[in-house]
Amino acid sequence: MKKGNTTIIVGAQWGDEGKGKIVDVLSENYDVVARYAGGHNAGHTVIIKGKKFVLQLIPCGVLREGRKSVIGNGVVLDPFAFMKEVNSLRGMGVKVDGHLFVSNRAQVILPYHRMIELAAENAPGRVKIGTTSRGIGPAYEDKMGRRGLRVVDLLNKDLLRSHIANACREKNMIAHALFNSEPLDADKMFEEYSEVAEQVRPFVVDTAALLNKSLNAGESIMFEGAQGTMLDIDHGTYPFVTSSSATSGGAVIGTGVAPTAIDTVIGVTKAYCTRVGGGPFPTEIHDEMGDILRKRGNEFGAVTGRPRRCGWVDLPLLRYSAMINGISWWVVTKMDILDELAEIPVCVAYKINGKKTSEIPADSGSYDKIECVYEKMPGWMTSTEGITEFDQLPAKAQSYLKFMEKETGAKVGMVSTGPDRDQTMFVEGFKAVVGQADKKHASPK
Numbered sequence: 001m002k003k004g005n006t007t008i009i010v011g012a013q014w015g016d017e018g019k020g021k022i023v024d025v026l027s028e029n030y031d032v033v034a035r036y037a038g039g040h041n042a043g044h045t046v047i048i049k050g051k052k053f054v055l056q057l058i059p060c061g062v063l064r065e066g067r068k069s070v071i072g073n074g075v076v077l078d079p080f081a082f083m084k085e086v087n088s089l090r091g092m093g094v095k096v097d098g099h100l101f102v103s104n105r106a107q108v109i110l111p112y113h114r115m116i117e118l119a120a121e122n123a124p125g126r127v128k129i130g131t132t133s134r135g136i137g138p139a140y141e142d143k144m145g146r147r148g149l150r151v152v153d154l155l156n157k158d159l160l161r162s163h164i165a166n167a168c169r170e171k172n173m174i175a176h177a178l179f180n181s182e183p184l185d186a187d188k189m190f191e192e193y194s195e196v197a198e199q200v201r202p203f204v205v206d207t208a209a210l211l212n213k214s215l216n217a218g219e220s221i222m223f224e225g226a227q228g229t230m231l232d233i234d235h236g237t238y239p240f241v242t243s244s245s246a247t248s249g250g251a252v253i254g255t256g257v258a259p260t261a262i263d264t265v266i267g268v269t270k271a272y273c274t275r276v277g278g279g280p281f282p283t284e285i286h287d288e289m290g291d292i293l294r295k296r297g298n299e300f301g302a303v304t305g306r307p308r309r310c311g312w313v314d315l316p317l318l319r320y321s322a323m324i325n326g327i328s329w330w331v332v333t334k335m336d337i338l339d340e341l342a343e344i345p346v347c348v349a350y351k352i353n354g355k356k357t358s359e360i361p362a363d364s365g366s367y368d369k370i371e372c373v374y375e376k377m378p379g380w381m382t383s384t385e386g387i388t389e390f391d392q393l394p395a396k397a398q399s400y401l402k403f404m405e406k407e408t409g410a411k412v413g414m415v416s417t418g419p420d421r422d423q424t425m426f427v428e429g430f431k432a433v434v435g436q437a438d439k440k441h442a443s444p445k
């Protein structure tokens, strides 16, 4: 009985593609924005007329008045991080209460998740992923191990008390045996979590029911991806990935909206490429050009402040991303960062052991053997900053984008030329794709 329009916004690379900015721009046309995966490992930056917001758990749609924002069941929620973000938004005058809804089925992150993650990351002989240290992986492990705590159970004091007591006993034993960690105090934890639970309570609903009701009423929904395709637990550069389904498939599992209800998948990609943390990165630049891009692009993590590794745009990876996600449109961000380059290498194919391959390897060992085949595109060497019309872009910048289209089979629908909401252009045909908000609350801030 679906009626409203639905669009998934997904990161096509290793995260930080500029999803936050794009969700903010496009949310003008949507009634509901829903997060479906990850937790406060995400950092989505939105700049509105110079005012900066970094959202970690709360969908960027919250910045548009009158929209509903949903944290779906696929998300892992740290209630303290959540309340901190809520309070910070309240302090900035954003209307959160009555507009933001948290799934009663989302999983809760507890202190022992962070303890185990930190200990495991630093343990000798373990593969160091370079995680965000937010307890994300261990929280998803408990979910899949069927011993997690869901938001609905956080609100039940008796259940919370016995869950924390049992979990602490078990986790303290494991952490002590494996990592010699100090034990956590279950009673103190219960006191703190039962208190924060009361602050979270007003936001908690059955969000699958809410989303489907909205759809049936003709409202449009945008799904805000977190992380990126190559960080997806199944399809990414395993084991150097996050622990959730960051790809478009995660949107249906992580919200309870059926696959048959999805209309469009939009992939967000930088005009180059970055990655934060360890793991394969075929187009990584190892000379001073990497520093130039990092500096120009201000490539430092929004959550951890870590420098992001920088590389050239990787078309085999984008083709893979388009296939896995069903991407029909690209949004290309950070075009302005390439403005000063005389030529721009673009990876058009991979060679492994001297042979061209169209497949992305599954094992990280083969990634090390990838030899990138580059084509050098001429740079435009003039500022594109703030340009808002495609035909105003320098011809060479247009050719760069057309080349990306030709090589990946998906169209470029939007281009971003600066971090601010206004520094964005729509390419012809794209406006018709992105939904129309229900008129009664189409009131952009």
Ligand code: GDP
Pocket (backbone or CB within 6 Å): 011, 015, 016, 017, 018, 019, 020, 021, 042, 043, 044, 045, 046, 047, 297, 302, 333, 334, 335, 336, 337, 416, 417, 418, 419
């Ligand atoms: P997300 O995690 O995908 O939402 O991306 P992040 O917010 O972590 O990182 C993207 C960074 O690039 C943020 O600091 C944005 O403000 C910035 N940004 C986004 N689009 C553009 C753009 O077109 N040009 C420039 N210069 N910065 C941009």
Ligand code: IMO
Pocket (backbone or CB within 6 Å): 011, 014, 015, 016, 017, 041, 042, 043, 044, 129, 130, 131, 132, 133, 134, 136, 137, 225, 226, 227, 228, 231, 240, 241, 242, 243, 276, 277, 278
């Ligand atoms: P957004 O939504 C970039 C990376 C971490 C690490 C790996 C696993 O802002 O694009 P985790 O803490 O999730 O277990 O860490 O995944 N990572 C991200 N990198 N952007 C993100 O989110 C990320 N979320 C996780 O750096 O390499």
Ligand code: MG
Pocket (backbone or CB within 6 Å): 015, 016, 017, 042, 043, 044, 045, 302
């Ligand atoms: Mg980010």
